[in-house]
Amino acid sequence: MKSKIASIVLVFGWASTAWAQAPCGEIDGERVSRLQEDIYFLASDQLEGREPGTAGAEAAIEYIEVEFRKAGLNPYFTDGGYRQKFPIAMRVTFDKDNRLVLNEDTLKVGKDYYPTSYSANGLASGELLYVKYGITAPEMKYDDYKRIKPKHAEGSIFVMDVSSPDGIHPHSEYLKYHDLGERISAAKAKGAVGVVLVNLEGSANDIDPNFRKIHSSGIPVVFVTNNELAKNFTKKGEAKFVTRLQENYVDGFNIAGFKDNKAERTVVIGAHYDHLGLGGNGSLSTEKAIHNGADDNASGTAALMEIARFIKTAEEDYKKFNYLFVAFSGEELGLLGSKFFTGKMEDLRIGKIAFMLNMDMVGRLEEGALAVNGVGTSPIWNEVLEESRCDEIVIKSSKSGVGPSDHTSFYYLDIPVLHFFTGTHSDYHKPSDDADKINYEGEAVVISYILNVIQNASHYDGMPFTKTVEQSKMAPKFSVTLGVMPDYMYEGEGMRIDGVSLDKPAANAGLQKGDIVTHLGDVKVVDMMSYMKALGQFKKGDTAKIEYIRGGKSQKAEVKF
Template identity: 40%
Template sequence: MNKIIWLFPFVLSTLYVSAQKKTDRKTLSNLQMHVAYLASDKLEGRRTGTPGEQLAAAYIAGQMKDIGLTPMGEEGFLQTFTVKEGREPAADTKMSIGDQILTPGTQFIPLPFSAASSAKGEVIPNVNEPDNIWLVNVSEMDITNPHESMANQYLKEAKEAQQAGATAVVFYNSKETAAEVAEWLDQNPAPIPVPAVWVNDAVSKKLMADDAEGFKINLQVAFKPTKRTGTNVIGYIDNKAEKTIILGAHYDHLGYGEDHNGLGTATKEIYNGADDNASGTAALLEIARLLKASKLRGNNYAIVAFSGEELGLFGSKYFTEHSQIALSQANFMINMDMVGRLTAEKGLQIGGIGTSPAWNTILPAVAPKELKLSYDSAGVGPSDHTSFYRKNIPVLFFFTGTHSDYHKPTDDAGKLNYDGALSVVKLVYDIIDKANGMDKLTFSKTREPQMGTNARFSVTLGIMPDYTFDKGGVRIDGVTDGRPASKAGMAAGDVIVQMGSLPVTNLEAYMQALGTFKKGDQTDVKVKRGNAEKVFQVQF
């Protein structure tokens, strides 16, 4: 009898461990399956507003349906929103110089203040006459205010030319790229009475050639409106509870880098975004599956895959303004962004712990001893939880850190630590379990980055900061080849402490300092490398 009593708990324990391992194996397999699809070339980088984003949204909606979630979008699981409305050259926009027909969008671009009209003339370089097309050398323009945008400088110059009799204005020999000028078309200034266009370097060289005598220019400008939309995917578990936990992750990424927010150097490579953020989306779906099958009925659960995050939290901002789930009932929000590169050295960062006093009770109770955790109190940051913090909802932000593949085409599925992602899934589930029997969490405001609303970033240093570093300055996690930091000799592990005369005490101070520079500027950057200080001269 004693022998049977001794074996019985052992057998139960063995069966329990086996069941747990089976559950974990299922979750692990699903995580790999989700990421493999979402980060595949077929989806072409899941850029907001593209067919690849729509394929991703359809996949996520299909998974939510299979799990048994209730659709809570405006069209089934889907909720669409406008990212931006602007203009682009219409099909009848044309320009030729002599016999050469130029390509709109690359060789020439109508400026946002251009009239939608046509002009032609025979132009002699360096000779601008009334009743003719004028050529304006941008490098020789009188820039009266170096802090004013170049788009406004072009507008002033074009107005002066038109008032002096120009029938059209062609700007050449500029520092702007075609992509930068194209972004100006999102602006909508009042048009001047004549057409105005920008031409690229190759056309500028033709206009500036030593043997240039004269050019017959024929141009016509027309615009068409454009509208770019994104899609959130929203599922719901209705437990008839009085409060709702919102779980989120963004699924959009950078496409081919068309929005110029990538760090790759190639012109036509897919940014698959396996860690950023197929990993968080995969974790979101698996947590939803576990919750649907659970007995955790003290809360309802809103499961939201956001788009538009890479462009500025568009999807989460829209959700908080147009949710079919009453945010007054929101208990808290958990956001997972880049949770696929867990390492023993960096561990897992959890942000937002200052947004409710309850986190100081919940987190210590469920934190696994074998997992290195670092905490940040702030409720705001560069991801979708910020939109919920702004609505006075407690938040947590899960993040395993940046790496050398961040915002590069090399962020691929094979580089993820899926066991680490499983650890994140289990920890989030345990947090929800712990909060299940508790009252609705109390919201607390936290510190916020002190960034002026007028800060502009017209340059980049080409570094990947370590967001988990909190020992003064900004530690570099990676340096992009060919960018200013790389050319100057800076390296991963360096800690930036000063840019020019401005001290860099944290990431916010770094961004403020960066916003004071423009293209062509030079400055000294002081870093700590180990116990030594080094100064590098950087040119933007």
């Protein structure tokens, strides 16, 4: 699943539904064995985390193609193949020609500074001009350029703090002036030939050195990470720097197979197969190691192949739809594969799509809790889910069709969607998300439930689409984090911690997995929304009292953000 933990709860306002029901069916031992075989291969060290453009990703593609062929799926794309190629931008790199000299001192790229995504390739040389935040806010009678004469600005290198007069947080009075791209463009318009960014106050986050696209401002722009050196840039002096950035692309591949039943409507069933490779941007671990992604999302890919196999063996029961099975790449980098796929659908002869089902992280079923998101995208879904109920599954539904996974791309084309998800865990986006931690019998039950949904949906003549309210627009904004993985399937009062990141505020305050946060600052935490509201009170550098329950006993601590 795409790495935006906070966005999970913003769009999944889950409601629990526990119907009186019948069994999902006997657990098929052969299905469990196939799931084990699929996931142990896809999540093996041999595939090195299935990062797009790698040999491991290619091995995963070849495996999926073979299984699609065995399941009787025809290659879908016009060239007669299963693959749809699209470009994926990977990390921008800086070559050895990058240089930054302050007076006579040369700084080290990657250690003392680095070029930013706002930078153009080129040379900047001139006198330093400290412009504080580079903000002009007329309605607040604030102007960092007020005392700077145009003749002094022209041809200078502007030194700019990435913060604002009252910091970077959702409640800043200068919120609309936070955008660095706009501030740099304003600096260029005032005569800057280059910009040096600093973070002297610590009330903002440092600029991320890991980025995939260059959004050039037209002048060289660097960020100085070494604060002792950064202070020297605010004084009179001269600087000269050369920026050389290179965008890097690899080929991504969506894999699609088609089951043509000559029906009027087609069901799209999808799952992403890519993961994080050796970690890096998106990883919640400080360790550079293979991220096997067994649950995220070898589990969904295995479910995709297993559903295709089953429909082949039960054609008569599933003949009211055609089926398009798609394994997406580039999901972890921003739903890139599904966005590309949906952008080309007019060229793909798909016809009328009934609905789209997405399986992302379906391998950790605990106590039968299965999240089904997107229920509000059609008025029919609630009836279908009720008709599909079974003993082993307790549905936690949410209405929104928008979330951090590939169904979102289809929702934006006014297609009804459902997203199946067994919840986050402490191994999410870490090297420890391994195949031996998958609940294989549980995943087999989830697949039976999804097959029930498909069959019951076929009893309806149509599946009208309904737009849903995007919960992310309603949720409180916050700029700090405790550094925990919330347990999104927890139904009690408070926010239960499912994992704690090392060297983050919660870990430094002694919080542990299983603790239930009940108060943060002055806010009583009763659910995820109140937890985010509490976070919204604070900015980087603040301290707060926190109350939590551990082992049935209330405890207190202090956290520093």
